[in-house]
Amino acid sequence: MSTITLEKVKTIKTLNHIAQSALIANDALGLDMDVIGFDPFISVDTAWNLSRNVQRAMTIEQLFAESDFITVHVPLTDDTREMFNETAFSMMKPGVHILNFSRGELINEEDMAAALNSGKVGKYITDFPNENVLKMNNAISIPHLGASTTESEENCAIMAARQLKEFLETGNIKHSVNFPNAFLPYTGKQRLAAFHHNVPNMVGQITSAISDDHLNIADMVNRSRGDYAYTLIDIDSEVNKKLVPGLEEKIKQIAGIITVRVI
Numbered sequence: 001m002s003t004i005t006l007e008k009v010k011t012i013k014t015l016n017h018i019a020q021s022a023l024i025a026n027d028a029l030g031l032d033m034d035v036i037g038f039d040p041f042i043s044v045d046t047a048w049n050l051s052r053n054v055q056r057a058m059t060i061e062q063l064f065a066e067s068d069f070i071t072v073h074v075p076l077t078d079d080t081r082e083m084f085n086e087t088a089f090s091m092m093k094p095g096v097h098i099l100n101f102s103r104g105e106l107i108n109e110e111d112m113a114a115a116l117n118s119g120k121v122g123k124y125i126t127d128f129p130n131e132n133v134l135k136m137n138n139a140i141s142i143p144h145l146g147a148s149t150t151e152s153e154e155n156c157a158i159m160a161a162r163q164l165k166e167f168l169e170t171g172n173i174k175h176s177v178n179f180p181n182a183f184l185p186y187t188g189k190q191r192l193a194a195f196h197h198n199v200p201n202m203v204g205q206i207t208s209a210i211s212d213d214h215l216n217i218a219d220m221v222n223r224s225r226g227d228y229a230y231t232l233i234d235i236d237s238e239v240n241k242k243l244v245p246g247l248e249e250k251i252k253q254i255a256g257i258i259t260v261r262v263i
């Protein structure tokens with residue numbers, strides 16, 4: 001486990017989430033490979049971090065037809081489930097090598113076994129071994145180590161420290177296991193963070209308590225997850241930059257409120 005310095009967290013603060021595909025495409029260029037990529041939903045952050053030397057495939061069929069090595073980095077969705085199947089293999093170059101560090105279910109295993117036997121697919125490297133894959137010829141199985149490299153462990157630790165820092169400093173939540181994601185750009189205004197049961201009229205009661213004290217709400221976000229909800233409210237209290245005494249207490253008294261924090 002690597003140690004994380006606050007400086008490192010600060011410097012990393014600017015980095016947003018970049019799809020693995022971009023990091024791998026850039027690294028493959030570093031290995032002197034010609035790289036072609038297909039990602040119809042690429043995020044701005046990922047696009048910004050993708051080398052302009054990566055060729056863009058306009059269709060997945062183009063990518064299949066032109067590649068000697070295919071590495072897949074898509075989420076498992078209804079659209080991507082078993083996207084590597086007989087039809088896909090028929091469009092590929094004979095002897096193509098396929099790397100799957102994403103999800104095992106992206107592959108139709110029966111079709112993959114047949115393609116490996118015929119030599120259509122030269123090698124299948126996967127991070128998701130199972131009974132079927134272990135029986136396949138020319139398949140290399142890795143025990144789900146994709147996220148177990150020193151770099152990824154350090155990145156995960158940095159991400160966790162960064163998100164905790166963000167929560168403590170702004171109340172914003174990202175990737176929590178039990179809270180909803182909630183993001184409200186932090187502008188330095190007085191902020192109230194309330195965690196409460198996900199029942200009707202909670203937001204109404206909180207905002208009434210605030211307006212009863214003649215305070216103006218500058219911005220707010222409310223997100224829920226199952227039985228719980230989370231509300232962030234920025235108060236426009238230029239007057240004294242301090243919440244009216246007792247407001248926090250008043251909100252804490254509302255039935256259904258679990259915690260209230262003033263930032």
Ligand SMILES: NC(=O)c1ccc[n+]([C@@H]2O[C@H](COP(=O)([O-])OP(=O)(O)OC[C@H]3O[C@@H](n4cnc5c(N)ncnc54)[C@H](O)[C@@H]3O)[C@@H](O)[C@H]2O)c1
Nearest residue numbers: 019020021038039041042073074075076101102127146147
């Ligand atoms: N092996 C491991 O240990 C390990 C570790 C981390 C992530 N993963 C898996 O790797 C995959 C990628 O992770 P990530 O963090 O880069 O995810 P991500 O969400 O950041 O990136 C996924 C990319 O796939 C693109 N995409 C979505 N649907 C597509 C489609 N139909 N065709 C082409 N592109 C499509 C999106 O636009 C996005 O850029 C995920 O399946 C994730 O579960 C595996």
